[in-house]
Amino acid sequence: MGIRSKLIAFTVGIAVLAAVVFDGYVMKTLGAELGDQTEADLAVRTELVAATVARAGDLATEAAALAAALSERAGARVTLIDPSGAVRGDSSVAPERLGELEAHATRDEVADARHHGAGRSERVSKTTQMRMLYAARRLDRPEGPWVVRLAFEPIAIDRSLSAARARVVQGTLLALALAVSAALLGSRALSGRLVYLTGVAREMRGDLSRRARVQGRDEVAALGSALDDLAESLEHSRRELGGEGERFGAVLESMREGVLVIDEEGDIALVNPALSQLLGIRGDAVGRPPIEVLRSASLHELIEEVALARAAATREIEIAPAAPGSAGPPGRRILVVNAAPLALPAQSRGAAGVVAVFFDVTELRRIEGLQRNFIANASHELRTPVASIRASSETLLGGALDDQEAARDFVEVIERNAARLHRLVNDLLDLSRIDGRERPLSQGAIDLAAQAEAAVALLRERAREKRTEVKVDVAPGTLVAADARALDQILTNLVDNAIHHTPDGSRVVVRARAANGRVVLEVEDNGPGIPPVHQGRVFERFYRVDPGRSRASGGTGLGLSIAKHLVEAMSGDILVTNGAAGGALFRVTLPGATAGAQQR
Template sequence: MPLRFTLLALLVPPLLVSALLVLFGHPAGAIAAGLVTLAGSALALGTSRVAMERQLRALTQKTQSLAAGMDVAPPAGLERTDDLAQLEDAIDTLDDKLSMRAAALNQEARILTAVLDGMAEGLWVTDAEGTVVRHNDALAEMLRPANGAIVGQRPLALIRNEALNDAVARACHEGASTRLELTLEGLYSRTLAVRVTPVGRDLPGSAAVFHDVTELRRLEKVRKDFVANVSHELRTPITAIRGYAETLQGGALQDTQVAPKMVEIIHRQSERLSELVEDLLELSRLEAREMTFERTQVPLALAVSRAAEGVRPKAEGKNQQIGLHVPPELVAMGDGRAIEQVLLNLLDNAVKYTPEGGRVDVDGAYEGGRCVVRVRDTGVGIEPKHLSRIFERFYRVDKGRSRDMGGTGLGLSIVKHLMGAMDGEVKVESQPNVGSTFVIFLPTAAGPTAATG
């Protein structure tokens, strides 16, 4: 309270009492009465001031505690004036409203964080200077910075890419949006499609969304390679058929010595073309999971015997021996037709790449709770650098030799897909100029006793 108001409160009552005593004819007692009144006023004012200060201190302490997030009860027995009580109630109401608002904002922030961290795409937000101020978990997984920190870093410190750094600068200073694609080098390189935009709504800074398109780009490359390989494989027999057909039309049809040879070549190339188309269709159905497989008990000795009969004429033509060593009790669980096709493809390759007078053997046994069949040949073998890619579509160790022998380049890829569809697997072991061994593993249909025998 200002000093003038304090003096006014002290002096007015005694002056008023003294004036009244003088007015009523008691001037002698006016001074004494005034002094007594002054003392009473001073005492009352002092007592009131002390009480007011206690209430104000209590209110101040409570307000500071509320600001710090703590709820403190007022001192016991403290009386409040009506004005201070109203002020305290107003502060309590304001605190309740602010607490509700803060809780709502906290809930919104938690929801936003959960949404951002649940995204498969990486995201960062920068301030007006381009410094990252926020990011989600997906971005941390993509970038994996050496020091583990992303917040507080500049784009160029996180990703060494000038185009991305320039895009962030344009978004912050010019409000421009940019799309770009970049590659993260490392043990496993990744391709990221990035969109950089200003934050918007008159807010400073920029936002960047990172899409991992590594698998998409790989599939695009596979598709392009596949189309190129198919085009090449189709072009060879079609060119041969067209060339010999035009030669026959040009007059060679009347040549009794040349014409039959040309017709035979046309027939052979048309068969190759038909095999290629059939293999392509089958591989497409396998990859699209459009084929249905029956899971039945398949005696592998019978399946191997049937497959061997399919290649025996070709083996006899090359003076090759085929040995079958599969016990009759070896029974697998799978699709009989698919297992025979797998064995036929492996035996056909073995005969094809084994020179005249060579040998092909098929062995079968229970191993590790599975049925195992090995197709061994004494052929040209495969160099180690080719083994990891031998089951890829159209992959050939020796392209010229494979085409001369009539292969489509799809047989082993079909084998791999068929085995995968039957919960099996196929492996290869080979040494150049010694031979190759293709091993297939199938679930066993026998009980535990047979599996351990």
């Protein structure tokens, strides 16, 4: 849609909007004024008719004739209503049919006249089936209050409004025609200049010496002047940089690796966007020393070494996170930097310029560290039960099989350590499946109270052995959006962890509460708690606050890590603090659910 079409459409739209607003305002105002005039006129006529009726003798006998006579003089329908509400005279109804009319005492205008002396209303008449304006006046007589009512059909108002609307529509059409004509003339002049500028701009793509030179002081002339300035600036830049520089710049812009160019003076000559984003470089770094921008002594040493030796070098450096509010990377970064000297004439002396390419290996080093730690921890955890099994087996093979009592003890050691190995392997497989998203979770509405009771029931015997009281304080009907098997594993791990790490005779409480569409599940014990220095690491794999005690209890060191992974897989979070009584408090937050939620 061209600018001419847009301008015409805009002009027509404004004209139509103005016409609609004007039509609505005029019709509403005129209708209100005509209605007010008609009501005032009808009120005056009612006063005059009421004054005439007041001079009548016996209204009970004269009402019908009097209503017909007064209707011609008043130019409106006249109705006379006696104190009981019965119609005794109506200019629109024959006298012999007056008895067929229902009582008028409940009509709005009649009721208002009886109570306040006068009444008005507008509605469709049940008698004539036409829209009527009513005005009524109370007439106090010895036999009681009569009501004189006049009704007027507002045909004149409707005709006046129809005529006015027709004139407004005619004026609107005329205004639209004038607006479209003016828009056509104005848009033709404007679009002609814009078409000319468009053509000049297209020619500038191939010939930067082309100029628009538009005369005038309006916005179009300013646009033409801006195009001329832009073409002149581009022509100057192209002469300076040349086509090779443009291609080089395009390559730097598209590179994912960071590129830093240092000139012979040791200042930054170029930083590509990838490096700016990687290291959080703000503002214009060009012309500043790299140590000032990047704040890395290792990088500074590498650049000086390459510049002076004029030989390429590679180094892995670490960039510390920037302080809040300052320029620099938001977190610690590990970078592999390949630096090489810029090509210089053979007779040049002194330091050379340097170009350095940065590869971000932070995530790679983190994963490598995790792998090393995991292998070391897993090996350490496996060594103890394997050594126990091997020692017991060697002892049995060495002659202990003949001693039944001793043989039974060694077999129990083998069985106990084999069970521990089994648990450890199962936990490692669970973590592997969760990390690799190989364990599908089917989240649905789960009754947390029933799930908690079921998990605690499995651990009652173990708690009874340690004389530990386990209490479930979860209101029935507390629903969470979770996978039933995963939630059971979380509850079992947390409650089992609390039982194992509290002294005999302790107390463990499982409670929950709903808040803001989430459900907060808490498992708290009254044991020794977890020192703050360890609270941030208890969810790490194989991490133990008390390694000797945990292994003695048969733990694998993976239960809390599995619980954390499962909670996060169900869009929840888990943390640990010490409760008011000093014991450990594990708090799990999961999405709430409604009774109608479907399993998925």
